[in-house]
Amino acid sequence: TMGPVRLFFLVLATAAPLFSAAQSFGYPTANLSTLWINNDASLPHVHYKGGLVVRPILLRSQSKYYSQSFGTGFFCAPPYDMFYFGVFIVQTDPDTRIIGGNPPVVWSANRARPVRENATVELTSDGELILRDADGSLVWSTGSSGRSVAGMVITNIGNLVLFDLMNATVWQSFDHPTDALVPGQSLLEGMKLTASTSATNWTENQLYATVLSDGLYAYVASAPPQNYYMLTSNEDKTGNETTRVTFMNSSLCIFLNSTFKDPNSISWPTTTSAQFIRLGYDGHLRMHEWDMAEETWPAVEEVMKPNFGDCGFPTVCGEYGICTGRKCTCPLQDNYSSGYFKPIGDPKDNLGCTPLTPISCQEMQHHQLLTLDEVSYFDVNYPVENATTPDDCKQACLKNCSCRAVNFRQYYGQTGTDGHCLWVTKVFSLQSIKLESVNYKSSVFIKVQLGPSNSAAASARSTNNSNLILGTAIPAIVIVVLLAIVVTLYLQRRRAYYDKKDEDFSFDQFARMPARFSFQKLRECTQGFSKKLGEGGFGSVYEGKLGEERVAVKRLESARQGKKEFLAEVETIGSIEHINLVRLIGFCAEKSQRLLVYEYMPRGSLDRWIHYRHNNAPLNWGTRSRIILDIAKGLCYLHEECRRKMAHLDIKPQNILLDENFNAKVADFGLSKLIDRDQSKVVTVMRGTPGYLAPEWLTSQITEKVDVYSFGVVVMELISGRKNIDNSLPEASSNLTNLLRGKARDNQLSDLIDKHSEDMLSHHEQVIQMMKFAMWCLLNDGCQRPSMSTVIKVLEGVTSIETAILHRFIDANSVMPVQDNISAYSVQPQASTLSGPR
Structure with a gap:
């Protein structure tokens, strides 16, 4: 995958203001008053295939043989030129050279705010580790200023530590875990792992695992949080010791009654293979192991195995999605029609479902519960008291607007029937269950908002007014058709006039025009304007691709400007360039067609x-x-x-x-x-x-x-x-x-x-x-x-x-309230031209 990179180091005095010995790969400690600059000229570096870059500032090699080593420094994951400061696992050879495949990051200081080239990390003279972006803005710090820090070290188990003159720990990364654990690392009671948004976006999402008094619990964030997995100990807690869950011997071990020791003071056994555990963005807690032959880190074991298998994870089918095997569907009323939910995006993407009509607490009289038989829900922690029958369960939900669904579970035993009603304030993925047992039954009742067309009152008004509608419909249709004919003729003549006016117009008189595209080119790059990002009074915005670059194409409709005026506007906007302004890439002005091509913004x-x-x-x-x-x-x-x-x-x-x-x-x-x-x-x-x-x-x-x-x-x-x-x-x-x-x-x-x-x-x-x-x-x-x-x-x-x-x-006096205008993607409330009159 890559050639070996020879390691080097440079030793400077403790008081050196800028660079330290820690710039070498092979040096595991750093002194105070040390500053590292995130660029290839200042730091040793390794560039992997695919664009990944590692710039270690400290490295701890495990042995004199081929082995895993822990490094801390800057890390850039493709395809973006943004860096994280963290701890990662690299493979080294006997000469302490980094070899092998892409290193996994097991801790990050700035996962919510990546930094750029020339960012800095500094171990200050008063013992605080500070990360700043290239513009000097503060991104993260340890908050250890003034606490007798003597230096910094990366330990042999991957713990980044600030230590004092007695070699005692003042601050350590193990106290601030992100989404991963390495062998020898513990989660103490109250600590948690929080999953990333995606494989390439390291910002936190709503899934996390935390240690409570009796073990490890996994939740999806809501109010209250919903539990989808628990790993508890068989022993009872007898003292006041802090519960901890430790990754050791290739598994998670729960300790309820043993006094916790500083992990840096324990002699951990050397593992035969490199491992780590990560809480993935899908909620799975998996153990990964280094495959030397393939030079990859495949998942070798699923640590968390909830009920219902893969369907037991809260986001497997998105909100309101029903998981059946590997397939996701939206809720159906009585298994024959779906008049209340629609899939989000492409149904094949399994992004979940959304109600066609949002729940309104001002119209609780129009709330109704859909019955989903042979369906269950993962969370079992919030039962409704005094609701032991399906009707009691449904009524309890209808009386409280914060309830979005209830799961009623019925158990049939020798002593009678036992029913449990479980309360849900936010609906994540549900599970379809096919039980052969006659002793258990589960149904989910999902709250929906009835629209006017659903209500009995609307039906009655429709019947009473049917004759009136029939009596007025035919004359109205005739009038609308005549108006449509007149407007169509007018627009055709107007379009012909502007097309004729623009025929002799030259582009040469405009000095700084963006790229010009033909209408056919933009039609092809948007696949026939098939993927709409948003729409409004001006027209619509579509996703497209020019070569390898994704773009957003705005198609203006009913453009009232001539070509000359339109191009003058394009020249003005095309000359504006700033990092916080969306860039205009090009345009199309072909007869009556007016289109603008902007850079694509993936977050919308x-x-x-x-x-x-x-x-x-x-x-x-x-x-x-x-x-x-x-x-x-x-x-x-x-x-x-x-x-x-x-x-x-x-x-x-x-x-x-x-x-x-x-x-x-x-x-x-x-x-x-x-x-x-x-x-x-x-x-x-x-x-x-x-x-x-x-x-x-x-x-x-x-x-x-x-x-x-x-x-x-x-x-x-x-x-x-x-x-x-x-x-x-x-x-x-x-x-x-x-x-x-x-x-x-x-x-x-x-x-x-x-x-x-x-x-x-x-x-x-x-x-x-x-x-x-x-x-x-x-x-x-x-x-x-x-x-x-x-x-x-x-x-x-x-x-x-x-x-x-x-x-x-x-x-001040209150400003007169006005109505808002809702849109999905850079949408104007009116105006079909590029700009209004100047």
Whole structure:
């Protein structure tokens, strides 16, 4: 797979400010005041096939023979140029050279926030290990400053340790596990492993395994968490010792009553093969072992084996999906029709199912339970008291809106029937069971929301009004047909006029045009516009592929501009380039066809991650705060760094797109407006999306500060995990901006923190400060709102917020509530042209 890489080392004095002996592969310790820079020029490195890169700063070789060795340093997994700082397993030869296949990462400090080339990690003079990105921003630290640290070492069992002058452990990576265990490593009571989102995305997902007082338990996060596996001990706990689960002798061992010892002080037996255990993104806990012949790390044993086999894992078929063998289906009413659920995406992808009508607590009278016989559920920990019959079980669920399903299990014994009703507040994968035993029966009752077409009242109204409908239908149809004919003729003549007008137009007069594509080329690259990413008043967005590059193709419909005006707009937007703005790759202007080709953003739009419409795990605080800063940097470039100021005028979550690493980019400039530097205000017609419009839009005289207001709304949506306008909520809570004003007045801002995320709640103080910052952006008077450059200074901690600003927001009159416009992928609420009038 790769040639051996000769190891080297360089010894410098302890007080050396930049580089240390630990730069050599073969040196396992580092002194204080040491800094490592993440690039090939500064660190020894190994480049594997497929793009994987390892840059060790410490290495602990197990023996003088071919063996596994533990290294710590920077690690880059393809296909992305983003790095993690962690501990990994490498294979070394007798000369301490790294050989063999791709090394697995068994611990990472920054799995939620990868860093770039030239990031740094520093063991400071006061004993703290600090990771910073290339721009100097703090990413992670051990928090060990001032605790008598003497140095750092990677131990022979893969533990990264900061030690004091007595060689005692001050901080160790084993106390902060991620998703893997190595031989000799223990999970203590309260510790947990958290699975990654996917094989290439290391951010945490909703599956985790944790140690409780009697053993290891695996959960899927919800409120409350749902247990899908447990590994417990046969012995009873007799003392107050800390329970631990240790990976040793190729298995997990539970210790309830033995005093825990520092793993670094134990002489662990040498294993005959290299192993580790990982909690996978699918919820499986598997043991992996090094295959020397193939130079790979295959899974050799399934550590967790829940009831129902593979169907016992909570996400195997997504939410509401029913697992039967290897097949996933959506719930069927009485096994003959599916009028309440639809699959998410392609059914073959097994992403789960979503209700056609969301559950509304304001319309509980229209709730109904679907009966799924011979179906069971993995979680058994939350029984409903006094519900021993199927009817009692169903009624208990219908009386409480937080209940989404109940599983009724009935056991038939010699002494009679024993029924258990199990409560579910969030429905993950279900299991279809075919039991030959006559002593057990299981049914699941899933709550659905009846729409008007489902209710008896709607049926009665339909019968009473049928004659009236018949009497008015025929004249209405005639009128509609005539109007359609007139409109069609008009559009044909209009299209012919613009096509004729554009025939003699030359592209040469535009100096900086992006790539131009033919309509046929874009039709082919999108496979006939078959995979739609989103749609709105402007048209639709489709996924495509140009060569090896994935792109998003926006097809504008009913374009009212001529070719000359359209190309002038393309030239303006094509000249804008910034890391936090979505890049325009090219365009098509062929007769009446108007298309724009943008870079593809794999995570889609921000709204799908903060409004919980796609069954995604909640974003942590670090990711949300980074997204807020990214949006601010993109807007600052438009407002202050372009030759002419550009006001975006449609900032909302649907127009913020995310790349694979959750870096945010501002998209969709279809409603933007250029502003001369000498203009204090511009007059323009109202444009944008209701719910995000600043009060000054009522005067039609606006500045770029309208974007600051919209930005403040988006910040609050990110923090609260809800839409700014949500009419499914009570009237007093439907408008988030007005609700923020009331909560600030009553000193109850904590009520607005997203309850889906424990991490958000744990960063309570920082989140509250961000809310206060959003209030500044939401001031009714645009002149008092901060500029985007000031916004960035506040977010980076350079500038603070004046207390008086908060009082201006709290005391202001409420802004008139307006309706929101929901979209799926960078969608505009109106406008079929690239931009409105300038």
